[in-house]
Every structure is written in C-alpha cells, then in structure tokens.
Amino acid sequence: MEIFKKMEEHDYEQLVFCQDKNSGLKAIICIHDTTLGPALGGTRMWNYETEEEAIEDAIRLGRGMTYKNAAAGLNLGGGKTVIIGDPLKDKNEEMFRAFGRFIQGLNGRYITAEDVGTTVADMDLIHEETDFVTGISPAFGSSGNPSPVTAYGCYIGMKAAALEAFGDDSLEGKTVTVQGVGNVAYTLCEYLHKEGANLIVTDINKDAVQRAVDNFGATAVEPNDIYSQEADIFAPCAMGAIINDDTIPQLKVKVVAGSANNQLKEERHGDELEARGIVYAPDFVINSGGVINVADELYGYNNERAMKRVETIYDSISRIFAISKRDGIPSYQAADRMAEERIERVRKSRSQFLRNEHNIISRR
Numbered sequence: 001m002e003i004f005k006k007m008e009e010h011d012y013e014q015l016v017f018c019q020d021k022n023s024g025l026k027a028i029i030c031i032h033d034t035t036l037g038p039a040l041g042g043t044r045m046w047n048y049e050t051e052e053e054a055i056e057d058a059i060r061l062g063r064g065m066t067y068k069n070a071a072a073g074l075n076l077g078g079g080k081t082v083i084i085g086d087p088l089k090d091k092n093e094e095m096f097r098a099f100g101r102f103i104q105g106l107n108g109r110y111i112t113a114e115d116v117g118t119t120v121a122d123m124d125l126i127h128e129e130t131d132f133v134t135g136i137s138p139a140f141g142s143s144g145n146p147s148p149v150t151a152y153g154c155y156i157g158m159k160a161a162a163l164e165a166f167g168d169d170s171l172e173g174k175t176v177t178v179q180g181v182g183n184v185a186y187t188l189c190e191y192l193h194k195e196g197a198n199l200i201v202t203d204i205n206k207d208a209v210q211r212a213v214d215n216f217g218a219t220a221v222e223p224n225d226i227y228s229q230e231a232d233i234f235a236p237c238a239m240g241a242i243i244n245d246d247t248i249p250q251l252k253v254k255v256v257a258g259s260a261n262n263q264l265k266e267e268r269h270g271d272e273l274e275a276r277g278i279v280y281a282p283d284f285v286i287n288s289g290g291v292i293n294v295a296d297e298l299y300g301y302n303n304e305r306a307m308k309r310v311e312t313i314y315d316s317i318s319r320i321f322a323i324s325k326r327d328g329i330p331s332y333q334a335a336d337r338m339a340e341e342r343i344e345r346v347r348k349s350r351s352q353f354l355r356n357e358h359n360i361i362s363r364r
Contacts (some may be wrong), residue, residue: 001052001055003015003055005216006055006059007059007262010032010059010061010063012030012031012032012033012059012063013026013031013032013034014029014030014031015028015029015030015055015058015111016028016030016057016102016106017033018092018098018099018102019063020095020098020099021095023092023094023095023097024085024090024092024095024097024188025083025084025094025095025098025099026054026084026085027043027078027081027082027083027084027099027102028054028055028058028081028082028084029058029080029102029103029106029110030058030059030061030062030079030080030081031062031077031078031079031106031109032059032062032063032065032066032077032078032079032080033066033078033109033343034077034109035077035343035346035347035350036069036070036074036075036076036077036108036109036167036343036346037074037075037076037077037080037215038076038077038108038110038132038253039065039066039077039078039109039111040065040069040074040076040077040078040079040110040111040113040134040291040294040295041061041062041078041080041081041098041110041112041113041114041115042063042080042081042112042114042115042118042135043056043077043080043082043112043113043115043118043122043218044061044080044081044082044083044115044116044117045079045082045083045085045090045116045118045122045130046082046083046084046085046086046087046116046117047084047085047086048082048084049240051084054082057081057082058081058082059194061080061082062078062079062080062254063078063198064078064080064284065077065291066076066078066339066343067284067335067336067339067340068284068288068291068339069206069291069295070342070343070354071284071285071288071316071339071342072285072288072291072292072312072313072316073312073316073342074270074291074292074295074362076078076111076218076281078294079110079315079356080115080251081110081112081115083095083099083117083118085319087117087118088193091122093125094359095181096122096125096126096317097125097126097128097238099126100126100129100130100133101129101130103126103129103132103133104129104130104132106132107112111132111133111134111298112126112132112134112144113134113135113294118141119137119337120135120137120144120145121137123135123136123137123158124136124137124140124239127140128232134294134295134297134298135294135297136144138268140223141290141297141300141301141302142157142196142294142297142301143293143294143296143297143303145307146181146289146290146293146294146314147184147187147290148181148187149289149290149306149307149310150184150259150287150289150290150293151183151184151185151186151187151190151191151259151289151308152191152289152290152307152310153286153289153290153291153292153310153313154184154237154257154258154259154287155188155191155192155260155289156284156310156311156313156314156330157257157281157285157286157313157314157316158171158176158182158233158235158255158257158281158286158323159171159314159316160207160222160281160313160314160315160317160318161173161233161255161257161279161280161281161286161317162232162233162255162310163272163318164255164279164317164318164321165232165254165255165279166232166254167189168265169358170183170195170336171192171195171196171197171233172195172196172197173196173198173199173228174197174198174232174233175197175198175199175229175231175232175233176192176197176199176202176231176232176233176235177220177226177229177231177233177234177235177240177253178192178199178200178201178212178235178237178258179202179203179223179226179234179236179237179238179258179260180202180203180236180237180238180239180260181201181203181205181208181209181211181212182205182208182237182238183261184204184287185235185237185238185239185258186208186210187294188235188237188259189201189218190215190216192216193215193216193217193218198215198219198227199212199216199218199219199225200212200218200219200220200221200226200231201218201219201221202220202221202222202223202225202226203223203238204223208333209351224236226249226314227247227250227251228250228252228353229252230252231253231309232253232254232255233236233253233254233255233256233257234251234253234255234256234290235256235257235258235259236258236259236260236263236267236283237258237259237260238260239260240260240261240262240265241257241262241263241264241265241268241269242260242265242267242329243263243264243265243273243280243349244266244269245265245269247268247275248272248273249292251276251278253278254277254278255278255279255280255281256273256278256279257279257280257281257286258283258286258287259283259286259287260283260287261278261283261284261287262283264273264283264332265340267332267333270310270330270331270332270333271330273330274330274331279321279331280330280331280332280350281317281320281331282320282331282332282334282335282339285311285313285317285320285335286317286337287318288316289310289313289314291305292309292310292313293306293310296309299314304334308318318336319338320335321334321335323337323338
C-alpha cells in the first residue's frame with residue numbers, strides 16, 4: 001500500500017502507528033481533519049486479517065467521523081482508531097493503558113471513545129493514562145450508555161424526514177418497519193409507540209423481537225420479509241449495506257430513516273432511492289446523537305444541554321433536504337455538502353485570521 005498516496009486522496013492529516021510488545025498492542029490512529037477542532041472518534045477492536053485491511057478501515061472510519069461531527073455542528077474534527085486483535089480473547093489492562101499513553105502523547109489532537117469491540121471498562125483503563133477519552137463510567141462524570149440518546153436523535157430525525165415526505169412531522173398512525181431491535185432500536189420503538197405509530201419489527205434475536213411485540217404491540221416478521229412490508233417508513237437499525245440492488249425494489253415506503261451505519265451499499269443506491277421518490281435521511285446525520293452526547297463530556301457533562309443539542313438533528317435533516325432541492329442532488333450528497341461547506345467556511349475564516357495576524361506582525 002502506498003500510504004502517502006492513500007492519505008493524499010482525501011487529504012488525511014496524520015496516521016499514527018502504536019505498538020507495545022509487552023501488551024500485544026497494535027493500533028492505528030487516523031486523524032483525518034482538525035479544521036473544526038480536535039479529532040473525535042471511537043476505538044474499534046477487530047481481528048483484521050491483514051495490516052492493510054486495518055489501515056483501510058481506520059482511514060475510512062476517520063473520514064466518516066469528520067463528516068459526522070461537522071454535520072452535527074460540533075467543534076470537532078474527525079478521527080478513528082483501530083486495534084488489531086480479537087476483542088474476546090486479546091484484551092488486557094496493559095494494552096489499553098499503553099494505548100492511553102499514546103493518546104496522551106498527541107496532546108489533545110485526538111480524543112477517543114467506544115466503538116465496535118470496545119467497552120466502557122476499556123475506556124476507563126485508557127482514562128488512567130489520559131483525559132482525552134469520552135464514554136467512560138458515569139462515576140468519572142461521563143454520560144454513560146449512549147444508546148438511548150442515539151435513539152432519541154434518530155426519532156427526532158425521523159420526524160423531520162416525515163415532514164419532508166408527508167407534509168406533517170407527526171408519526172401518529174404511521175407504520176414503521178424496524179430492522180433490528182437492539183439497544184438503540186428498542187428505545188426508538190418506545191418513542192414511536194408513545195406517539196402512536198404502528199410497528200413491524202424483525203431481528204435474528206427472537207427474544208428481542210418478542211420484547212417489542214409484548215411491550216409495544218409490534219408485529220413480528222422474518223428478517224428477509226421486512227423489506228416488502230406495506231409501510232410508511234423503513235428504519236434500518238442493524239447491519240450496513242442493506243439499501244442495495246436486492247432490497248430497493250422490494251421497498252414499499254416513502255421514507256428510509258434509521259440508526260444503522262453505512263446503509264447505502266454503494267452511492268448509486270442513494271440515487272436509486274431519489275429516483276423512486278423515497279426520502280432518505282442520511283445515516284451519519286440521523287444517528288449522530290451518540291457522538292453529540294459524548295462530545296458534551298468535554299465541557300463537563302450536562303444531560304439537559306446534551307439533549308437540546310441532539311434535538312438539532314431535526315434542523316440538520318431539514319437543512320439537508322433544502323440543500324438537495326437547492327443543488328438538485330440526492331440527500332446523501334447534500335449531507336456531504338452540508339458538512340463540507342461548514343468545514344470550508346471555518347477553514348477560510350481561520351486562514352483570514354492568520355493572514356491578518358501576519359500583516360499586523362509585519363507592520364511592527
């Protein structure tokens with residue numbers, strides 16, 4: 001892999017390779033862009049088959065966090081870490097404390113959090129060595145489990161998408177198909193049920209499905225049948241890449257709005273939704289409640305302040321649809337453009353400030 005060529009492709013700022021022989025730590029920190037502020041992004045632990053695969057994942061995820069944080073209105077850049085290893089077998093205290101020391105050495109350029117394969121307990125170990133970590137135990141002043149906040153943001157964003165599709169943001173009487181009923185989706189179902197929505201749910205975990213049936217009167221269907229249900233809104237809340245050539249022709253909805261990451265298998269599938277008149281709420285915006293919540297820890301966590309910030313997801317989703325109309329582009333492209341425009345405005349402002357500073361110094 002030509003690493004510098006790969007970094008130049010999307011203008012990555014920094015890749016940091018971290019190794020600790022004693023603990024077995026092999027980590028890659030990707031800092032994509034710090035125009036808006038320090039890079040914030042979680043630490044993923046995965047049993048990658050090759051180092052190249054780990055690098056690819058780190059840079060893909062790091063760039064994604066730049067867009068997520070920018071679109072969420074946070075004064076934070078984007079970054080991500082991947083640790084190579086099996087999260088079920090290879091973890092130890094020394095590993096995460098060593099990793100914390102590497103983060104500390106970056107002096108605030110990168111702030112980490114939980115991700116796939118890591119836990120609150122792992123973040124607590126990192127916190128032993130650095131303050132540049134979020135998502136730690138509430139005993140340390142953290143926000144705790146981010147799932148309920150992510151669910152609330154998704155619910156708020158879904159209402160904005162409903163307004164775009166139906167002319168009214170009320171979800172009362174709407175039928176919502178929910179794919180996956182994990183921690184985030186279960187809480188989303190709770191919000192929808194309270195507003196009077198009708199729920200159709202599926203999950204490979206039958207107990208999770210039954211819980212939604214018992215508590216919310218949901219209708220259960222088999223996993224492969226969720227796409228073809230007659231409904232108003234489809235909420236993907238499980239795996240990624242589920243908006244694809246096989247599933248799009250089956251959809252009988254007006255809105256796609258859910259918490260899953262990377263819902264479009266390819267960008268062209270966003271074009272296909274647009275062509276079919278299906279309103280798509282871009283995933284990295286509608287599911288940003290979690291990162292908004294942990295980002296509030298950087299100011300001394302305040303739940304009321306964090307939840308008010310999460311409610312701005314409604315405005316962000318609405319703005320995306322406005323940009324889509326303004327520029328004649330699908331909503332997934334409009335979400336990218338919204339993030340890029342914000343970054344560019346700040347970059348220009350910063351450049352002008354530096355030029356002014358230079359001129360003042362030159363005149364002295």
